[in-house]
Structures are given as C-alpha cells and as structure tokens.
Amino acid sequence: MPDTDWTPKYKRVLLKLSGEALGHGGKSGISLDEAAAIGEQLKRVVARGVQLAVVVGGGNILRGAQFSAGGETIKPATADYMGMLATVMNGLALQDTLEAMGVETRLQSAVRMETVAEPYIRRRALRHLEKGRVVILAGGTGNPFVTTDTAAALRGTELGVEVVLKATRVDGVYNADPEVNEFAEKYDRLTYDKVMRDGLRVMDMGAFDMCRTAKLPILVFNYKRDRAIERAVAGEPIGTIVAG
Template identity: 50%
Template sequence: MVLKLSGEALAAGRGFGVDVTKIHEIAGEIAEVHKLGVEIAIVVGGGNFFRGVAEQAKHMDRVSADNMGMLATVINALAIQDALEKRGVFCRVMSAIEMNQVCEPYIRRRAVRHLEKGRIVIFAAGTGNPYFSTDTAASLRAMEIKADVLLKATKVDGIYDSDPVINKEAVKFDEITYMEILRLGLKVMDATAVSLCKDNNLPMIIFDMNQPGNIQRVICEEKIGSLVTA
C-alpha cells in the first residue's frame, strides 16, 4: 500500500514546522500496521514548511517555488524515518531529487526490493518535477510499485460534496468514482492525480488521520472514510 501524508498533518495544527509528538504518534501507528506484514510505502507533502502555490510564494517563479516545496518534503521524510527507526523499523528515504549524503535516489526496482525485504520506503521530493503536486507523486509511485491501494490521510473523515468545516449540511460519500470527483470538481486531490488513478484502476481510501488507530482500521477493511474506485 501507499500512504499519503500531508505536511500539515505533521505540524499537528501548529501550521508550521514539525510536531515531534505527532510524528511519533503517526510512526507508532505505521509500525503497528507494519507488524501485520503489510508492505508500506509513504509519500509525504511539505506544506508545513513551504508549498509552491502558497501565499508566501506568490511573487516567486513557480519553478523555484515548487523546488523549495520538494525540498520541504525531504525534511518531513527524514523526520518520519527517524521516528520509525526509533521503533526498530527498518526504513529508507528515496528522493526524486538526488542528494546522496542525505538519502537514496529514487530507483523503482530498488524501491520494490526494499519493500520485499520488509523495509518501509518513504518517497520524498514529489515527482522531482515542478507543477506536479505530492498527490500526483503518490498516485505515480503507487502505480510504479504496483500498490494494491492508495490511502490518503486527511483532517476530515472522508469525501464530502462541500467543505464540512464551512457547511454543516455537507453530505459524505461512502463510495464515489474518480469520474464523479472530476465532474463535481471536488478538492480531494488535484485532477492529474485523480486521472492517473482512474486510468489505472487504483482504489483510494480517504480517511481521518486525527483518529488514533485509523490506519490499522483501514488496512483491516473496516468501513471508515470514503472509498474511491474507477
């Protein structure tokens, strides 16, 4: 499976930086799922440090801003790796941008081999290209390693027809197709990521990260969150 974590999830509501307590909580949940024998790859965002489309980047060249965002994901990936290794879980960070002193370069066959050996692989630096989000990177890496499912951990408990924080009458979808997401213009993932999953029949589950134990519940096929299929 591929687990997509947002940078904001690691900031635990502080908005900026890394909340060490939260990272260790998340690492603990991932380690418990790993004990079940599940092959786990993680794609992490960088929004808790910098994102190319954010307010602080509006006067910057988009390519430079996106490159900064990709470097932010590497910081998060190293923090997750550290927390997992403190729990005795073997872990590798693989970056789409080469930085050999810090982590391995992303090579698909090597990533698959790490997973086969029972290591957790964290994919950093997005796709290595500007104009592509880490959601697209998650879809792409899931396809490349032939993952069975893409799990997207968010701050809401599924997909709604409008923002449930703003609209208390928002209706939740237990199941929805990628085509409906595109047709309704729902802001679940960007359109590139959604199209990639749709074209390759990759199921995705959107669930609430703030509920302890939810990663394991999803893996054990409990009905939580929203299931997206082609």
C-alpha cells in the same frame, strides 16, 4: 479495533501524508509528538506483514504557493523546488522516528541528494518493500508544477500498490466543504465517473486521472481518528473509498 487482533485487507499500500500531519496543528515546523503518533501506527501496520510506502508532503515547513504573491523575486519553479526540499526534511524526521522504534526504513528522494537519501529507483524501492522496509518517498516527482498528490498517484502506480490511502483532516469526501457547510453530506463510496461528473474534490485532477486510468482505488480518511491508519489498512469502513 482490538490492540493485537486484526488482519490487513491489503498486502501493499501507499500512504499519502500531508506535511500538516507532521506539524503543530496549523503552525510551521515538525512536531515530534505527531511524528511519533503516526510512527506507532506504521510500526503496527508493518508488523502485520504489510508492505508500506509513504509519500510525504512539506506544507508544514514551506509551500511553494506562499511565494506566488512575491512578484518575480522567486520564480514559481524555484518555489516548487523549495517545497520539494521541505518534503525531504519531513522524510528524514519520519525515518528517524520509525528507526528509533525498531522499524527498518529507506528514504528515497526524487531530487538527488545521496548524502541524505537514496535516489528514487523503482526496482530498488520494490526490493525494499519486499524485504519489509518502509519506503519513505520524498521530493515529490522531482518536477515543479505538480503536487504531492501526483507523486502519490505516480508512485502508487509504479509500485503496484493495492490502494492509495490519502490521510487528511476530513473524514472522507463530501458534496460540499464540511468545514463551511454543516449540511454537507459524506459519501461512503464513489466511482471515478461520479467524481468526474460532479467535480468532487478527492485529489488534484491530474493525480486523480492517473489513479482512474490505472484503476487504483483511493481511500480518503481522517488520520486523526483513533488508529485510523491501521483501520484503513484493515479495510474497516472509514472515510470514502473511490474505485471503479
């Protein structure tokens, strides 16, 4: 992809970033270098006139599931709320990273904490997008027992995006785990029915069903590839696209 000459395929997108994307390669904490690398791409995407919403995870800081073996000391719902707070920390880091690059942002949280983030209000989020601001969506859905995949599907549907860009460590959807099976085959394109019929892992099934019902395409791609987020927005054939 040339540095300056590309045209976006989509006008409004939702990028789903795992917490690991902002982490230190398997270690806990926030990597400013990783945040900056992602931020540079997002800056160039917004400069193309794309309306961008970002759902952030919190796995680099805390996963609710890590308390599952702790007996009754920490309840599952409490653990999930702790994970939601971790996504707000990542959201703050991404917000400051982008604003240091001159990109206007708004951080909205489904868990109310007005001293650090706006509450998530759909109409307000839409207005920010229309004004060219990156809307960072933290706090999941505000409810326990669902994943940030569900938050991405829900917010993508609410905000009328054209595609959910799911950034992962793997360059698409395979018929087996490519990190375990060297003969796993990658799909370039899938239908919703094929995913359901073969039990393929695209995102958690509740989130996937929400996208399927809304006919909202999902692009699964490896964010570590060179300028992968920009290439995804440009509509280049990377990753796996799941559509009707």
